[in-house]
Amino acid sequence: MSLDNLKMTIERSGEPVERDGAAFDEQRRRWEQRSAKGRPRRGPGSGAVDRTISDVPLKRLYEPRDTADLDLPRDLAWPGEYPYTRGIHPNGYRDRLWTMRQFAGFGTAAQTNERYHFLLEHGQHGLSVAFDMPTLMGYDSDAPQSRGEVGKCGVAIDSLADMELLFDGIDMGEITTSMTINGPACIALAQYVAAAEKKGIPRAKLGGTIQADILKEYIAQKEWIFPPRPHMRIIVDMIDFCTREMPKWNTISISGYHIREAGSTAAQELAFTLADGFAYVEACMAAGMDIDSFAPRLSFFFNSHIDFFEEIAKFRAARRIYARHMRDKYGARNPRSWQLRFHTQTAGCSATAQQPENNIVRVAYEAMAAVLGGTQSLHTNSMDEVLALPSEKSVEIALRTQQVLAYETNVTNVVDPLGGSYYVEALTDELERQAESYFAQIAEYGGVIEAIEAGFFQREIAEASYRYQRSIETKDRIIVGVNAFVKDDDREGMELLKITEETERGQANAVRELRDRRDESLVPIALERLQSACADPSDNLMPHLIDCVNAYCTEGEIVEAMAQVYGRYTEAAVL
Amino acid sequence: MKNTVNDRPLRVVIAKAGLDGHDRGAKVIARALRDAGMEVVYTGLFQTPEQIVQTAIQEDADGIGLSILSGAHMTLFPLVVEQLRAQDAGDIVFFGGGTIPAEDAQQLRELGVREIFTPGAPLQDIIDFVRRECGKRRALVG
Numbered sequence: 024m025s026l027d028n029l030k031m032t033i034e035r036s037g038e039p040v041e042r043d044g045a046a047f048d049e050q051r052r053r054w055e056q057r058s059a060k061g062r063p064r065r066g067p068g069s070g071a072v073d074r075t076i077s078d079v080p081l082k083r084l085y086e087p088r089d090t091a092d093l094d095l096p097r098d099l100a101w102p103g104e105y106p107y108t109r110g111i112h113p114n115g116y117r118d119r120l121w122t123m124r125q126f127a128g129f130g131t132a133a134q135t136n137e138r139y140h141f142l143l144e145h146g147q148h149g150l151s152v153a154f155d156m157p158t159l160m161g162y163d164s165d166a167p168q169s170r171g172e173v174g175k176c177g178v179a180i181d182s183l184a185d186m187e188l189l190f191d192g193i194d195m196g197e198i199t200t201s202m203t204i205n206g207p208a209c210i211a212l213a214q215y216v217a218a219a220e221k222k223g224i225p226r227a228k229l230g231g232t233i234q235a236d237i238l239k240e241y242i243a244q245k246e247w248i249f250p251p252r253p254h255m256r257i258i259v260d261m262i263d264f265c266t267r268e269m270p271k272w273n274t275i276s277i278s279g280y281h282i283r284e285a286g287s288t289a290a291q292e293l294a295f296t297l298a299d300g301f302a303y304v305e306a307c308m309a310a311g312m313d314i315d316s317f318a319p320r321l322s323f324f325f326n327s328h329i330d331f332f333e334e335i336a337k338f339r340a341a342r343r344i345y346a347r348h349m350r351d352k353y354g355a356r357n358p359r360s361w362q363l364r365f366h367t368q369t370a371g372c373s374a375t376a377q378q379p380e381n382n383i384v385r386v387a388y389e390a391m392a393a394v395l396g397g398t399q400s401l402h403t404n405s406m407d408e409v410l411a412l413p414s415e416k417s418v419e420i421a422l423r424t425q426q427v428l429a430y431e432t433n434v435t436n437v438v439d440p441l442g443g444s445y446y447v448e449a450l451t452d453e454l455e456r457q458a459e460s461y462f463a464q465i466a467e468y469g470g471v472i473e474a475i476e477a478g479f480f481q482r483e484i485a486e487a488s489y490r491y492q493r494s495i496e497t498k499d500r501i502i503v504g505v506n507a508f509v510k511d512d513d514r515e516g517m518e519l520l521k522i523t524e525e526t527e528r529g530q531a532n533a534v535r536e537l538r539d540r541r542d543e544s545l546v547p548i549a550l551e552r553l554q555s556a557c558a559d560p561s562d563n564l565m566p567h568l569i570d571c572v573n574a575y576c577t578e579g580e581i582v583e584a585m586a587q588v589y590g591r592y593t594e595a596a597v598l
Numbered sequence: 599m600k601n602t603v604n605d606r607p608l609r610v611v612i613a614k615a616g617l618d619g620h621d622r623g624a625k626v627i628a629r630a631l632r633d634a635g636m637e638v639v640y641t642g643l644f645q646t647p648e649q650i651v652q653t654a655i656q657e658d659a660d661g662i663g664l665s666i667l668s669g670a671h672m673t674l675f676p677l678v679v680e681q682l683r684a685q686d687a688g689d690i691v692f693f694g695g696g697t698i699p700a701e702d703a704q705q706l707r708e709l710g711v712r713e714i715f716t717p718g719a720p721l722q723d724i725i726d727f728v729r730r731e732c733g734k735r736r737a738l739v740g
Contacts (some may be wrong), residue, residue, distance in 0.1 A: 156617040159617075160617045168616075168617060170673055171673025171674055172616055172617050285621075286622045372622075375717065375718055377718050410697060411697070411699060489625070489626055492626045493721075496720060496722065506720070595642075596642030598628055
């Protein structure tokens with residue numbers, strides 16, 4: 024460009040832009056003609072170029088007409104402003120980066136404690152506890168149901184004694200902790216509070232998050248204990264307790280992650296998660312709580328899958344939908360009640376066992392989508408998680424992936440850099456539209472619990488997951504290393520972390536020893552009081568649970584006592 | 599290839615054991631086998647090895663497919679093998695899948711699990727395996 028031309032361009036830039044003028048229309052017609060002559064690419068993966076990974080139909084090109092209906096103050100506004108499409112902070116990541124939070128836990132509390140010290144020394148900001156299956160399902164390590172599962176997908180926590188070991192040498196008043204547990208979340212929270220108070224740290228100082236999202240368990244992850252209706256009361260009690268006594272604690276993490284992992288589409292993840300969130304809001308309001316007292320501490324947890332732009336649109340749509348419902352439907356007045364804050368984890372289901380190093384690349388793209396979507400915290404999966412619990416080396420690479428993203432790529436320099444993109448805005452609208460249509464269907468069932476009981480979510484997800492698998496089978500979609508670009512000996516050189524049977528024996532012995540060691544007279548009293556509280560909806564369960572854990576009742580004992588009142592949930596399997 | 603031997607469709611039990619709630623894979627396999635013309639009995643979650651083998655015997659199934667993604671495969675697969683032997687049902691084709699490292703899969707094959715399918719295994723391979731092996735079993739047992 025010559026200097027004169029450049030000068031002209033600069034002078035012209037003050038004039039109003041003619042978006043759909045005759046010249047522009049002429050250009051569009053020319054493009055349409057030329058584009059129509061193009062021959063679509065054939066071969067592997069070409070069967071799915073006209074739709075997202077969730078089967079949202081795509082156009083070849085997005086242009087100004089696709090965002091013509093966008094009402095800027097209503098739909099986009101400004102970062103930090105209702106409806107928060109462009110983010111909840113006025114300055115995006117310029118003031119503060121997201122929290123890098125790697126989920127970790129395996130074996131015994133002592134083994135996991137060692138990993139936590141390692142992660143904190145390597146620059147991680149907060150801790151995130153992965154519990155093993157028996158702990159998640161409410162069984163002690165010596166229960167027959169626990170055989171083969173102790174310490175395998177997370178750490179075994181049978182009692183307060185294990186929680187104390189888990190945080191040995193860690194300042195619970197300084198760090199924030201996220202605990203991924205749902206069925207027995209109220210017990211884990213009681214253990215966390217009790218462990219901190221034994222160190223002299225008051226509960227009001229504790230910062231962190233407990234997942235406690237039981238609705239998505241019935242929908243997708245299947246780690247339930249009690250039936251949905253009594254469990255909603257447990258959740259209302261937890262939210263009420265934390266609101267009054269733990270002002271820095273995020274009371275619940277309403278999760279789409281597991282819904283997506285179970286095979287849902289992006290729109291289903293978005294819609295079902297928000298529907299769950301609104302169900303909790305309604306339950307707390309029905310219990311007489313003021314929405315603005317508890318809503319600012321609700322948080323969300325989403326998946327970041329491999330369809331880059333669809334994920335970014337999903338995060339933006341989530342904020343907008345949530346803000347609209349919280350303000351206009353539920354009448355929240357505090358802007359913090361309108362703001363959807365969320366954690367993101369890269370998609371475990373997008374990782375492949377074949378050529379596992381490729382997962383590093385997938386994780387990097389997914390992490391970038393989460394950041395461009397404005398996440399508040401992020402877990403990046405390790406490359407070997409599809410094969411086993413991650414090794415130390417692969418955990419380090421996963422953390423470094425976030426650091427490269429934060430400090431080298433410069434994507435954090437500008438707030439919501441994709442705002443205004445014809446494609447991203449159109450897709451954001453489309454996902455909002457699909458979510459609203461799901462809300463209407465759920466309402467027809469009478470609500471989330473009724474839709475769970477009817478198997479609605481389970482059927483929708485199974486359908487989507489089967490459709491997706493078929494598209495891999497037909498090679499309409501390509502997964503590198505799986506149905507294209509395959510090679511033999513594709514798992515070589517991976518050092519996997521193994522949890523031994525000794526861990527199980529050791530942990531089972533430890534819980535038996537604990538039962539011998541504790542003051543046995545306190546146990547039945549604490550459990551009986553808890554049972555009375557379970558039967559009395561006007562009592563809050565949390566103080567009784569804290570008494571139980573302080574008496575060193577094990578998790579299995581507490582769950583059994585509660586199950587005697589509430590019963591246990593069983594699912595009619597839906598194919 | 600045929601899905602019926604002696605005029606009756608092949609019948610397979612797809613099972614989930616232990617505390618593992620990851621049922622995406624099990625459901626996809628169940629539907630794929632059903633779409634391929636077989637009869638599929640899905641057990642639902644949290645079954646014990648004893649329950650799984652009982653279901654297969656009661657349903658007169660030709661095969662059992664067990665899915666485990668929680669890391670408990672080296673405990674639960676051998677328990678099913680043991681139950682099959684104890685119930686004199688060793689002819690039922692026992693196979694499985696999940697997040698199972700290659701060396702564990704090899705050990706399980708040596709213990710008597712007929713095949714282990716790991717993430718990324720094509721559905722068609724699984725369908726072909728079940729047709730072939732369960733078909734052989736049916737031809738023998740009738």
